[in-house]
Amino acid sequence: MADHNKKYSKIETEQLNIVDKNGKVKLSLFNEDNIPPAIMDGIDILPGHRQDQPISGLMFYNREGDECGGLIYGNEVDEEGNYNAFASLTFDQYKQDQVVQMRYEDDNGKRGYGFALFDRPSKNLRKMVKNTNQIKDSNLSSEEKDAAIKKELEGSVQRAYMGKTEQGDVSVQLMDSAGNQRIRMVVDENDVPKMEFLDEKGHVTYRLPPE
Incomplete structure (x- = not known):
């Protein structure tokens, strides 16, 4: 056995x-x-x-x-x-x-x-x-x-993606059903935070803080 x-x-x-x-x-x-x-x-x-x-x-x-x-x-x-x-x-x-x-x-x-x-x-x-x-x-x-x-x-x-880029930015990116980036939240390499909303062509339509 x-x-x-x-x-x-x-x-x-x-x-x-x-x-x-x-x-x-x-x-x-x-x-x-x-x-x-x-x-x-x-x-x-x-x-x-x-x-x-x-x-x-x-x-x-x-x-x-x-x-x-x-x-x-x-x-x-x-x-x-x-x-x-x-x-x-x-x-x-x-x-x-x-x-x-x-x-x-x-x-x-x-x-x-x-x-x-x-x-x-x-x-x-x-x-x-x-x-x-x-x-x-x-x-x-x-x-x-x-x-x-x-x-x-x-x-x-x-x-969607959440991570750190080669440039040192820590980001959260959300894409639509076609794969176009529509929301981007970033804390850049200089510790500056920002948030951007984009249209389907990649143009920023609104951002925080405003420029």
Whole structure:
């Protein structure tokens, strides 16, 4: 009889998959040499995605085996000591892309980090990727391809962000359903606070304090 209660004080491995009783992966812990593919409906929907990136992390999967979020992190340093570091924690909409993200980026001391919310359409992401690739491979003109891809991705927009920019501003940004920034609250690098309301074209219609 197999011993299902073995205890280990230390395990060293390059990838660890947690599976259900049927062997379906529910969670994958991996190093940069074993980055999992982007799986949806049992298919790698983005072949080569992330495979050349210096990331390790933890990937989440739902009951159907679809990737549904994860934690990735990593960094690069060149021979001159220049570096880039990053981390991201995401949660995905069912059969879609991320709707919640917490991220950090640091490019040689230029740092930005924060929390973002997204809207996603009620369309299967695998089908959207397939349609987009077909458009790219079609005989349409560049302008027609751009328009068709924009229509295919319609409804996939960032709606909110709270964080700190590379310029040192701490801000809260709220976007409309088209992804246009409409409210912006900022405490800038000089500790000066301001609040702005914008129209759909990005023009400031009202601000506090008034100029």
